Amino acid sequence: MGVAATGLLVGGIALSLLWAPEDANQGFSQKIFYIHVPIALTAYACFGVGAWKALRLLWTGDRRYDLESYTAIHLGVIFGLLTLVTGSIWAKISWGHWWTWGERQLVLFLILFLFYSSYFMLRYSTDPGSRRERNSAVYALFGVVLIPVSFLAVRIAGTILHPTIFTHEGANLPGSMLLAFCICLAGMLALAATLYRVELAGKRIDASMRELRELLA
Amino acid sequence: MSQYAADVVALARKDLLIELRTRDTLPAMVLFVVSALTVFHFALPGGSSARAETGLLWIAILFTGLLGLARAFAAEREQGLLDGLVLAPSDRSAIWVGKTIGVSAFLVLAELVALPAFALFFHPVTWELIAAVALADIGIAAIGTLLAAIAAASRSRELLLPLLFLPLAIPVVIGGVGASVAAHPGSFLGFLGLYDAVFAILSWASFEYVVTE
Amino acid sequence: MTTSEKYVTAAYLVFLAAVLVYLVIIALKVGRLEQDLAELTRAAREKRSG
Numbered sequence: 460m461g462v463a464a465t466g467l468l469v470g471g472i473a474l475s476l477l478w479a480p481e482d483a484n485q486g487f488s489q490k491i492f493y494i495h496v497p498i499a500l501t502a503y504a505c506f507g508v509g510a511w512k513a514l515r516l517l518w519t520g521d522r523r524y525d526l527e528s529y530t531a532i533h534l535g536v537i538f539g540l541l542t543l544v545t546g547s548i549w550a551k552i553s554w555g556h557w558w559t560w561g562e563r564q565l566v567l568f569l570i571l572f573l574f575y576s577s578y579f580m581l582r583y584s585t586d587p588g589s590r591r592e593r594n595s596a597v598y599a600l601f602g603v604v605l606i607p608v609s610f611l612a613v614r615i616a617g618t619i620l621h622p623t624i625f626t627h628e629g630a631n632l633p634g635s636m637l638l639a640f641c642i643c644l645a646g647m648l649a650l651a652a653t654l655y656r657v658e659l660a661g662k663r664i665d666a667s668m669r670e671l672r673e674l675l676a
Numbered sequence: 677m678s679q680y681a682a683d684v685v686a687l688a689r690k691d692l693l694i695e696l697r698t699r700d701t702l703p704a705m706v707l708f709v710v711s712a713l714t715v716f717h718f719a720l721p722g723g724s725s726a727r728a729e730t731g732l733l734w735i736a737i738l739f740t741g742l743l744g745l746a747r748a749f750a751a752e753r754e755q756g757l758l759d760g761l762v763l764a765p766s767d768r769s770a771i772w773v774g775k776t777i778g779v780s781a782f783l784v785l786a787e788l789v790a791l792p793a794f795a796l797f798f799h800p801v802t803w804e805l806i807a808a809v810a811l812a813d814i815g816i817a818a819i820g821t822l823l824a825a826i827a828a829a830s831r832s833r834e835l836l837l838p839l840l841f842l843p844l845a846i847p848v849v850i851g852g853v854g855a856s857v858a859a860h861p862g863s864f865l866g867f868l869g870l871y872d873a874v875f876a877i878l879s880w881a882s883f884e885y886v887v888t889e
Numbered sequence: 890m891t892t893s894e895k896y897v898t899a900a901y902l903v904f905l906a907a908v909l910v911y912l913v914i915i916a917l918k919v920g921r922l923e924q925d926l927a928e929l930t931r932a933a934r935e936k937r938s939g
Contacts, residue, residue, distance in 0.1 A: 460935070491896075491897050491900045494901060494904050495900065498904070504930065517882070517885050523929065537907070537911075540906055541903070544903055545900045545904065548896055548899055548900045548903070549896075549900070551896060551914075552896045552897075570843055570846050572844075573842070573843040574843035574844065577836075577839045577840050577842075577843060580835075580836060580839050580840075581826065581829065581830065581839075581840060582837060583832050584830040584835070584836055585829055585830040586831065586833070589835070590829045591829070593885045593886060593888070594826045594829055594886055596884055596885070597822070597882040597886055598826065598840065599824065600876060600878065600882065601819075601844065601875075604874060604875070605843070605844060605847075606879055607877075608847050608870075608871060608874060609847055611847075611867060611868065611870075612847035612850040612851065612871075613850070615850070615851075615854060615863055615864060615867055616850045616854065634842045648907060654911065655910065657915055659917075660919055661915065661919075661922075665922070665923055668925050668926070668929070671929050672925075672929060675929060675932045675933055675936060
C-alpha cells in the first residue's frame with residue numbers, strides 16, 4: 460500500500476505539474492488544486508471512516524473500534540488542517556488575502572476543524588473507559604452528519620452574509636487535467652490509508668506495552 | 677408506547693417542578709440575557725446596522741441556552757438522580773425527550789423576556805424572527821441535552837459543553853440570522869426545520885449510549 | 890519564478906513537509922517503543938530468574 464501511495468502520488472504530482480495544460484483563466488496557480496482538493500476529499504473520507512468505525516463500536520460493542528475511529532479522525536484533522544493551509548495559500552494567490560469567507564469549502568472546513576478539535580478535547584478530558592469510547596463514537600457520528608448540514612448552511616449563508624465567489628468547482632475538466640487529478644486523488648487516499656495503518660499499529664503497540672508493564676510490575 | 681409517553685411527561689414535569697421550587701436556573705437565564713443585551717448596546721459603536729444587532733441577539737440566545745443546559749444535568753449530578761433514572765425501567769431515550777422539553781421550555785420562557793427587551797433596546801422584532809427563534813430553540817435543546825450528557829462524563833464539564841456545542845450551533849446561527857434579515861426567509865426557516873429534524877433524531881437515537889455506564 | 894509559481898510551490902512544499910514531519914514523529918515513536926520493549930524484556934527476564 461505504501462508503495463502504491465508513493466508511486467501514485469509522485470506520478471500524479473509530476474503529471475499535474477508538467478503535463479496537464481494550464482487553466483485559461485487562472486494560469487499556473489490553478490495547479491494547487493491537484494493537491495488541495497484531493498487533500499480535502501481525503502479528509503472527508505477519513506471523517507467518514509471514523510464515523511463508520513464509531514457506528515460499528517456502538518453497534519457491536521467491540522472495543523477495538525474505538526482506537527480505529529480515533530485514528531481515522533486524527534488523520535482527518537491533520538488532512539483538514541492541510542486543506543485549510545493549502546486553501547489559504549490559494550486564497551492568497553487569487554485574492555491577496557490569506558483568508559476569505561466567500562470560499563465555501565474553506566469555511567466548511569473551518570467549522571469541521573473546530574468540531575473535530577472539540578472531539579479531541581472530549582477525549583482528553585474524559586477518563587479512559589467504555590464511557591469515553593461511547594461518547595466519542597456518538598460525537599463522531601454527529602460530525603459526519605454535520606458535514607452535509609454545514610455545507611447546506613454555508614451555501615445559503617452565502618446569499619445574505621458574504622458574497623459567494625463562484626470559483627474553481629467546475630466539473631468540466633478537460634481529459635488530461637481530469638486524469639492528473641484522479642491520480643493525485645488516488646495517491647492521496649492511498650497515503651491516508653498507509654498512515655492510518657501505521658498510526659493504528661503504533662497505538663495498538665502502545666496499549667499492549669502498557670498492559671505488559673502492568674503485568675510485570 | 678403510552679408508557680413511554682407517560683415517562684416523558686413525568687420526567688419533564690419533574691424538571692419543571694424542581695425549577696418552580698428552587699428557582700435557580702430560569703431567573704439566572706433571564707438576567708443573563710438582559711445583561712448581555714445591555715452589554716451589546718455598549719459593545720456596538722454608534723450607527724451600527726439593525727443586522728448587526730440582530731446577529732448579537734442570536735449570540736445572546738445561544739449563550740443563554742448554554743447556561744440553561746449547564747444546569748440540565750447539574751441537579752441530577754448533585755443528587756445522583758441520573759443513576760436512579762437510568763436504572764428505571766423506562767426506555768432511556770425518554771430521558772432525552774423529557775429533558776429536551778424541559779430545556780426548550782426554559783429557553784422559551786427566557787425569550788419571553790429577551791425578545792421584548794430586544795425590541796425595546798434595539799429595534800422591533802418580526803414574525804420571521806420569532807419563528808426562527810422557536811425553531812432554533814428546539815435544535816439547541818435537542819443537541820444541547822445530548823452534549824450535556826456527554827460532557828457530564830468528563831472531568832471538566834463546564835468547559836467541555838460550550839466547546840462541543842458551538843461548532844454544532846453554527847448552522848443554527850446561520851439559519852436564524854438568515855431568517856431574521858433576509859428578504860426571503862423561507863429557505864432559512866426550512867433549513868432550521870431540517871436541522872432540527874436531523875439532529876433531534878440523531879440525539880434521540882444516541883442518547884442511551886451516552887448515559888449507560 | 891513568477892509569484893503564483895512561488896505560491897504553488899509553497900503549497901506543495903507544505904504538503905511534503907507535513908508528510909516528512911509525520912514520518913519523523915513515527916520514527917521517534919518506534920525508537921521509544923523499541924526502548925520500552927527492551928526494558929520490559931529485561932524486567933521479564935529478571936522476574937523469571939528472580
